Amino acid sequence: xxxxxxxxxxxxxxxxxxxxxxxxxxxxxxxxxxxxxxxxxxxxxxxxxxxxxxxxxxxxxxxxxxxxxxxxxxxxxxxxxxxxxxxxxxxxxxxxxxxxxxxxxxxxxxxxxxxxxxxxxxxxxxxxxxxxxxxxxxxxxxxxxxxxxxxxxxxxxxxxxxxxxxxxxxxxxxxxxxxxxxxxxxxxxxxxxxxxxxxxxxxxxxxxxxxxxxx
Amino acid sequence: xxxxxxxxxxxxxxxxxxxxxxxxxxxxxxxxxxxxxxxxxxxxxxxxxxxxxxxxxxxxxxxxxxxxxxxxxxxxxxxxxxxxxxxxxxxxxxxxxxxxxxxxxxxxxxxxxxxxxxxxxxxxxxxxxxxxxxxxxxxxxxxxxxxxxxxxxxxxxxxxxxxxxxxxxxxxxxxxxxxxxxxxxxxxxxxxxxxxxxxxxxxxxxxxxxxxxxxxxxxxxxxxxxxxxxxxxxxxxxxxxxxxxxxxxxxxxxxxxxxxx
Numbered sequence: 001x002x003x004x005x006x007x008x009x010x011x012x013x014x015x016x017x018x019x020x021x022x023x024x025x026x027x028x029x030x031x032x033x034x035x036x037x038x039x040x041x042x043x044x045x046x047x048x049x050x051x052x053x054x055x056x057x058x059x060x061x062x063x064x065x066x067x068x069x070x071x072x073x074x075x076x077x078x079x080x081x082x083x084x085x086x087x088x089x090x091x092x093x094x095x096x097x098x099x100x101x102x103x104x105x106x107x108x109x110x111x112x113x114x115x116x117x118x119x120x121x122x123x124x125x126x127x128x129x130x131x132x133x134x135x136x137x138x139x140x141x142x143x144x145x146x147x148x149x150x151x152x153x154x155x156x157x158x159x160x161x162x163x164x165x166x167x168x169x170x171x172x173x174x175x176x177x178x179x180x181x182x183x184x185x186x187x188x189x190x191x192x193x194x195x196x197x198x199x200x201x202x203x204x205x206x207x208x209x210x211x212x213x214x215x
Numbered sequence: 216x217x218x219x220x221x222x223x224x225x226x227x228x229x230x231x232x233x234x235x236x237x238x239x240x241x242x243x244x245x246x247x248x249x250x251x252x253x254x255x256x257x258x259x260x261x262x263x264x265x266x267x268x269x270x271x272x273x274x275x276x277x278x279x280x281x282x283x284x285x286x287x288x289x290x291x292x293x294x295x296x297x298x299x300x301x302x303x304x305x306x307x308x309x310x311x312x313x314x315x316x317x318x319x320x321x322x323x324x325x326x327x328x329x330x331x332x333x334x335x336x337x338x339x340x341x342x343x344x345x346x347x348x349x350x351x352x353x354x355x356x357x358x359x360x361x362x363x364x365x366x367x368x369x370x371x372x373x374x375x376x377x378x379x380x381x382x383x384x385x386x387x388x389x390x391x392x393x394x395x396x397x398x399x400x401x402x403x404x405x406x407x408x409x410x411x412x413x414x415x416x417x418x419x420x421x422x423x424x425x426x427x428x429x430x431x432x433x434x435x436x437x438x439x440x441x442x443x444x445x446x447x448x449x450x451x452x453x454x455x456x457x458x459x460x461x462x463x464x465x466x467x468x469x470x471x472x473x474x475x476x
Contacts, residue, residue, distance in 0.1 A: 043302050117284055118321035118380075122335035122387055123311025125304060132338065136325050 003180040004188055010171050015192045017167035021089055022154045022196060028093025029153065033100025038130055040105055051101070058098035063159055066091045071163050088160035096153045103145040107138030140211045147204035151197045168192050232260025235391055235422055236281055241290035243276065250276045251287065252446040258391070263423045265433040265454070268443035269469060274426045275318075277443065278395045281424065282313040295390060311339045314384030314392040318399050320376040322368035322383070328355065329364040332383045340387065347386075354382040358412050374405030378412055391422040398429055430473065434458060442466045 004011075039051030058066070070091035075082060079090075111134050119129040161170030172189045176182040236258040243251040250273040258264050266274045279285040280292060283299050283306060292299045294313065300306045323331050332351035336342045342350075355361045358378040360371070368376055377397055384392060394413065398406045410432050417423060417436040427433065433440055433454055440457040442450040442465075450463045458474075461467050 112321075114317060114319050114321035115323065118315075118317065118323065118383075120307070121282055121284065121310055121313070121315035122383065123307050123309075123339040124335070125307045126302075128338055132334070133323055133325075 003175060003184060007171075007175060010175070011168075011188050011192070013166060014168035014171035014189075015195075017165065017170075018154070018157055018192065019196060021085060021092065021160055021165060021167060022150075022157050024085075024089045025092035025096060025157070026150055026153055028089065029096035029100045029149075032094065032097035033104055034135070036097060036101040037104035037108065038127070040101065041108055041130070043126060055098045055101055058095055059102070061095070063091070063095050063156055064162075066095050067159055067163050084160075084163055084165045088157075088163055088165045092153065092157060092160065095156070096149060099149045099152075100146065103142050103149060104135075104138065106145070107140075107142035108134055110141045111137045140208070143204055143208050143211065147201060150200050150204075154193065154196050154200065232262065232422075234258070235260045235262075235295055236424070237291075237293045238277075238280075239291045239293075241280065241287050241292060243273075243280065243285065243287045250446050251280070254290070254448060256441065256448065258422060258424060260390075260422055261420050262438045263417045263421075263425065263436055264439050264441055265437035266424065266426045266441045266443060267428070267430070267433060267469075268449075272443040273446040274443045275395050278393050278424060278426045281391075281393055282310050282315055284315075307339070311335065311387050312390045314387060314389035316377070316380050316384055316392065316394045316397045318396040320368070320373070320380045320400070322376055322380055324368055327365050327367055328360065328371070328379050331368070331379060332386050335383065335387050351382070351386060354385050355379070357385075358382045359408070372405060373401045374408045377401065377405075377409045381409075381412055381416075385416075391424065392416065394423065394425040394427065396426050396428070398427065428473075430458070442469070444469070 036051045036054050039047040040055070042048055042051075067088065070087045071084070074087065074090070079087065108130075115133050115137065116129050119133040120126075124132065157167060158169035161167045161173065164170070168189050172182075172185050175185050234257045236256075238254050238256040241251055241254040242249070252273075254277060256264075256277075266277060268274050276285055280287050281294070283292075283302075294309060297309070300309065322328075323334065326334065329348065329351050332354060333344075333347040336347035336350060337344065340347075352361060352364060355364055358381055360375050360378050360382070363371055363375060363379070368379070371379065381392075381397075397413070398409050401409065406429070410429060413423070413425070413432065414436050425432070425437070437454045440452055440454045441448055442452075442457065442461075442463070444465050450457065450461060450466050452462070457466070458470065461470055
């Protein structure tokens with residue numbers, strides 16, 4: 001039982017590491033996801049094809065494989081000398097962006113076609129129509145799936161621990177390798193993950209409630 | 216059918232302007248269906264053209280091709296001498312000059328009435344907020360919904376929403392206004408408030424293309440009635456002549472069905 005108190009600083013470092021890589025990947029996933037969703041509904045065929053390829057490739061590849069590529073192939077071509085954190089963040093962010101893209105695209109298709117037609121008929125460009133009219137109205141439907149995606153992202157960040165990124169799961173493994181009882185270690189780890197995932201659900205519930213009133 | 220008997224163009228301008236919208240030999244298919252067949256139509260500046268005909272005759276499609284919400288297969292469409300460009304910035308600019316009013320209003324649901332009327336002025340015409348708001352309020356007053364400016368579209372009646380939609384289109388200072396069955400989704404008691412606004416617009420000399428089932432409006436406000444059936448323009452005439460003495464059998468048949476029941 002002492003392992004929990006003796007190694008508190010390690011657990012804290014792991015918690016902060018998980019939090020950091022989750023937050024950084026979430027930002028990447030959100031930005032890229034919105035952009036790629038825009039590509040997928042664009043009137044320009046090459047952009048649509050690119051968007052489809054992006055989603056197909058990233059969504060259907062096991063995350064561990066993406067990590068292997070990020071750590072052993074990518075540094076040979078670009079990002080030489082990038083830290084494990086950056087490489088892990090890229091792998092997680094890109095992987096999750098494909099799911100975010102699809103959630104957003106499903107939101108876009110819930111907005112009535114007439115909204116986009118009206119926007120274009122007053123002379124807004126495609127990008128303006130998406131940004132000013134369609135996406136704001138899609139947000140509300142997109143929130144629940146996005147919340148699930150970010151919770152999944154939090155838990156997926158554990159994979160990064162196996163690739164020497166400082167995070168919760170990596171420390172858990174380190175301590176159990178030292179011979180401490182694994183069940184006890186997992187208590188802190190589970191609590192830490194719950195802390196993050198509950199926070200995410202809370203934030204999204206708040207957003208949903210706010211959007212509900214705004215309409 | 217609301218029969219409004221008003222003498223046409225109470226002192227309004229006669230349609231003597233130059234050609235503004237020209238459709239030349241336009242054809243369009245939806246799969247196997249030939250929705251527009253060899254359409255030739257010229258709309259002059261200041262003219263009010265009402266397009267009528269049975270459902271599925273292609274009149275809505277015709278209306279939507281004019282600002283390229285529908286593309287055409289062959290033939291050409293020019294507005295003010297310029298052919299419709301491909302999708303892109305130039306088309307967006309041209310659409311800003313062509314006002315469109317939809318059957319289902321299509322007001323931006325997440326924006327207030329005032330924001331709806333301001334949006335195009337701000338983002339397309341690049342006006343400053345004060346000028347845009349001032350113009351928006353003026354237009355909302357003109358269509359009689361000035362007091363609703365800060366509400367959301369869902370809080371308005373259908374007739375009010377459609378009048379806001381007209382104000383939104385007018386805010387762009389369009390050269391021509393397209394109306395795609397503007398009263399078909401309205402409760403009967405709200406139809407006249409929308410038609411009144413359109414009558415006023417017609418009197419003010421706006422160039423209008425109106426797809427409608429309102430024969431009263433066609434009689435009183437139109438300079439010309441275009442009768443379509445099965446994707447073709449069957450007959451064009453001055454409204455009095457068309458309603459009292461249609462030339463084609465198809466038009467006689469159509470009128471006998473709608474006017475006597």
